[in-house]
Amino acid sequence: MSSAAAPSDLNPVSPENLSDPLPLYRELRERAPVYWSEPIHSWLVTRHEDVVAGFRDPRLSANRTVFFEHQVQSLGPDSVSAFMRVIRDQMFMKDGSEHIRLRRNINPGFTAQSLDTWRPAIRRTMEQLLERVMPRGRMDLVKEISYELPPLVIAELLGIPAEDRERFRAWSKPMADFSSPAPDADMRVLAHEVNRATMAFREYLMAVVEERRRAPGRDVLSQMVSAEEDGKLSTEEVVANAILLVFAGHTTTTDQLSNAVYDLLTHPEQLQALxxxxxxxxxxxEECIRFSPAVPGIGRVAVEDFELRGQKIRKGSHVMFLLAAANRDPEVFSQPDRFDISRDSAQTRHLSFGFGPHQCIGSGLARRELEIALELLFQRLPGLRLDEAHTPVRHHSLAFRGFSSLHVRW
Structure with missing residues (x-):
């Protein structure tokens, strides 16, 4: 495969480009908007209009099971059998009528009306987290707020005991590491860990589903079990998509909250305006989500040969939509590299939650969590600022971007 030649380093997983991908995004958008990246064996798509069109294009499938299997093909077919068994039943791996069926039967718990009933629980949880750290005058935001809030909220949403959040973390991390491995990662180790975590997660949720059959509640998992009893979902689909909700909701919201706080603290004039x-x-x-998305890229697989901006996309090729690059497309956003909380509604067409049929089903929950968290953080901690005694520690990949450590004081 070939693409437009460019003199710069366009390796998306080079240390320099992972650390600061903005120059890469800019060059790709301007010179090679559809670019074959040999290091990751994927096409990179960076312009806003192309990403929007790609999310709608039936020639690009959400089913990336072959991509995951390729990552560990040298390890044998059973190396990630439990993981593959689960993700095959998840709605983000489905297309067409199967995707619609799964989403329709999970969606009732994620309507605006349903999610608004959880606002008091989100607020109560965030207030409890703040009360625990306020007397200290400093904290690692990632460890004590960003990493704590999402699993607690999801525990409420699914009707699972809050004390099990430690298990959620332990199971979610291997899934994130395997879904977006570091360039030097040992795939044998990642495969073993994700398989082990998936088996434990599945076993835990199977027991919870059985409990919901006996004593349903008003939680989202009970609604999914009700759809199962009506023959609209299988037990495996209920469990697989509950795992998806926990993993996706925990990992992404954790990173997005830390990213948002960092951007506000490093743009004091914008924080003052707020x-x-x-x-x-x-x-x-919305500007925080546009400017520093927790999920900078998401993949698709070509199901037939076709051409895009003069490049021949072959059947079976992996295509990566670089959402973070599309979010800074000057054709859509004026002064796209400026962090500006006063952008009007016409300037908030970011793609951080995807677009079209596969737009993130949890985006409404994430927005409510982030909104309440930011409101209370800056309200209860009026002197909040970065702690100069500690350097922020970021973690970077093509699929997830956030902080491993972000120390603040007040």
Missing amino acids: RGNPALLGQTL
């Missing part, structure tokens, strides 16, 4: 006008919170949130 403090002066709390009505800007909604716009602020």
Whole structure:
């Protein structure tokens, strides 16, 4: 495969480009908007209009099981058998009518009306986390807020005891590591860990599903079990998609909250504007999500040969939509590299939650968590600032971007 030649380093997983991908995004958008990247064996798509069209294109499938199997093909077919068994039943791996069926039967728990009933629980949880750290005057935001809030909220949403959040973390991390391995990762180790975590997660949720059959509640998992009893979902689909909700909701919201706080603290004039006008919170949130998305890229697989901007995409090829690059497309966003919480609605067409049929089903929950978290953080900790005694520690990959450590004080 070939693509437009460019003199710069266009390796998306080089240490330099992972650390600061903005120059790469800019060059790809301008010179090679559809670019074959040999290091990751994938096409990179960076322009906003192409990503939007790609999410709608039936020639690009969400079913990436072959991609995951290829990652560990040298390890044998059973190396990630439990993991593969689960993801094959997850809605983000489905197309067409199968995707619609799964989403339709999971969606009732994620309507705006349903999610608004959980606002008090989100607020109560966030207040409890803040009360625990406020007397200290400093904390690692990632460890004590960002990493704590999402699993607690998801535990409420699924009706699972909050004390099991430690298990959620232990099971979610191997899934994140395997879904987006570091360039030097030992795939044998990652495969073993993700398989082990998946088996434990599945066993745990099977027991919870059985409990919900006996004593249903008003939680999302009970609604999914009800769909199972009506013959609309299988037990395996209920468990697989509950795992998806826990993993996706935990990993991405954790990173997005840390990214948002960092961007506000490093743009004091924007934070001052928000403090002066709390009505800007909604716009602020959308700008944070646009500017530093927790998920910078998402993949698709070509199911037939076709051409895009003069490049021949072959059947079976992996195509990566670089959402973070599309979010800074100057054809859509004025001054795209400027962090500006005053952007009007026409300037908030970011793609951080995807687009079209596969737009993130949990985006409404994530927005409510982030909105309440940011409101209370800056309200209860008016002197919040970065702790100069500690350097922020980022983690980077093509699929996830956030902080491993972000120390703040007040």
